[in-house]
Amino acid sequence: MIDLRSDTITKPTAGMRKAIAEAMVGDDVYHDDPTVNALEEHVAGILGMQEAMYVPTGTMSNQIAIRVHTQPGDSVVIEALGHIGTHELGGAAHHSGVTLNRITGTRGMFTAEQVIDAVPVPHPSMPSHLYDPHTLICLENTHNLAGGTVWPFEQMREVTDAASALGLATHLDGARVWNASIASGIDVATYGTLFDSVSVCFSKGLGAPIGSALVGSSEFISEARRFKHMFGGGFRQAGLIAAGALYALQNNRDRLIEDQVNARTFAEGVAEISGVTVDLIGVQTNIVNFNVDEPGAVVDACLTDGLAVLVNGPREVRAVFSMEASAPDAVKAIGIVASSVKTVSG
Numbered sequence: 001m002i003d004l005r006s007d008t009i010t011k012p013t014a015g016m017r018k019a020i021a022e023a024m025v026g027d028d029v030y031h032d033d034p035t036v037n038a039l040e041e042h043v044a045g046i047l048g049m050q051e052a053m054y055v056p057t058g059t060m061s062n063q064i065a066i067r068v069h070t071q072p073g074d075s076v077v078i079e080a081l082g083h084i085g086t087h088e089l090g091g092a093a094h095h096s097g098v099t100l101n102r103i104t105g106t107r108g109m110f111t112a113e114q115v116i117d118a119v120p121v122p123h124p125s126m127p128s129h130l131y132d133p134h135t136l137i138c139l140e141n142t143h144n145l146a147g148g149t150v151w152p153f154e155q156m157r158e159v160t161d162a163a164s165a166l167g168l169a170t171h172l173d174g175a176r177v178w179n180a181s182i183a184s185g186i187d188v189a190t191y192g193t194l195f196d197s198v199s200v201c202f203s204k205g206l207g208a209p210i211g212s213a214l215v216g217s218s219e220f221i222s223e224a225r226r227f228k229h230m231f232g233g234g235f236r237q238a239g240l241i242a243a244g245a246l247y248a249l250q251n252n253r254d255r256l257i258e259d260q261v262n263a264r265t266f267a268e269g270v271a272e273i274s275g276v277t278v279d280l281i282g283v284q285t286n287i288v289n290f291n292v293d294e295p296g297a298v299v300d301a302c303l304t305d306g307l308a309v310l311v312n313g314p315r316e317v318r319a320v321f322s323m324e325a326s327a328p329d330a331v332k333a334i335g336i337v338a339s340s341v342k343t344v345s346g
C-alpha cells in the first residue's frame, strides 16, 4: 500500500525509537522533564523567539494562541480555508468566544490591502464601540488546504505590517513551516520575526509520533502555560514523546526536500492524465491537490489498486508525500491514478 493520505501517517524510525527509549523524563507539569525542557529551548532557538511550549497537538497550540491573544467577543482575521476555521471544529468560538473574519485568498494567501479592507476603521460618525474588536490575524505557511503553498516573504511582511499597524496581534499557524523554509530557502527564524506567536508541528513531515509547539515571548508563553493546563494539556512524563520531536528536528528537516521532489514528479505525472487537472503553480511543497469529476469513486478505485489518497472537496483529491513514500512510489502512484480515473470514467 502506498499511503499518500497525509504526512501525519509517518512512523518513528529505528533511530527515533532509540532516542525515545533512552529519554530522560520528569513531570512536565512541574517543568521537571529535562527532555521537554531541551526540546522547548531548541525550538525557541530555531524560531529566534524567547520561549516555546510543547503541547500534544497543533490544534491545541493554535487554540491556546487564540485564547491568549483575544477576549470573548473579539474577531480574528483569517484566510477562508485556514485550518483554524475549517478543521478545528469551531474551537475558536468554543474556547475563546471569538468570531472569524474570513478573507478569501488566492492559493491561501491574501494581500495587505485585503487586511486593511477587512478591519473596520472607526470614524467619529461610526465610533469603535459599534464594531467587533479585531485583535488578531492568523496566517498559515505552508497553507494546508490550498495545497501546501508558500507565502512569498515580502507579501507576508506587508500583511503582518498592515495588521500590526491596525493593532492586531499576529499568529502563524506554521504546522508545516519546515516545508515552507525548505521550499523558499528562508530561515524559519526569519519567518519568526514577523509574528507574535508561531505554532509548529513535529508530527507531520518531520516524522515524530506526537506533538507541536507554541512559540513566542516569555510573557506570552507564561500566559499560554496557564491555558495549556486548563485545556487538559498537562502531560507529565512527556519527555518520552518529546525525544521523538527533538530527534525529528535534528535529523529529518533536510530530507523534506525529497518529499517536495516526489510531490512534483507525481503532480506533473497526473497532470498528463486525461480527465485530471492540476494547478501546477500551486504545487510548491509536499502536497498535491488534483481535480477529477468524481473524487469519491476515484479514491475508492485507487484504494483497490493499493494507493490511499483522500477526497478533499467536491472535485478534489489530495495526495501528500512524506518519508513513508519513496520516489518509485510516486511514479507507481501516477499509474494507479491513471488506471483508476479510466475505470471510473468507464
Ligand SMILES: *Cc1c(COP(=O)(O)O)cnc(C)c1O
Pocket (backbone or CB within 6 Å): 056, 057, 058, 059, 060, 062, 083, 084, 140, 142, 143, 144, 173, 175, 176, 201, 203, 212
Ligand atoms: C495538521 C495541522 C494543524 C493541527 O495539528 P494536529 O496536531 O493535527 O492537531 C494545524 N494547522 C495546520 C495548517 C495543519 O496542517
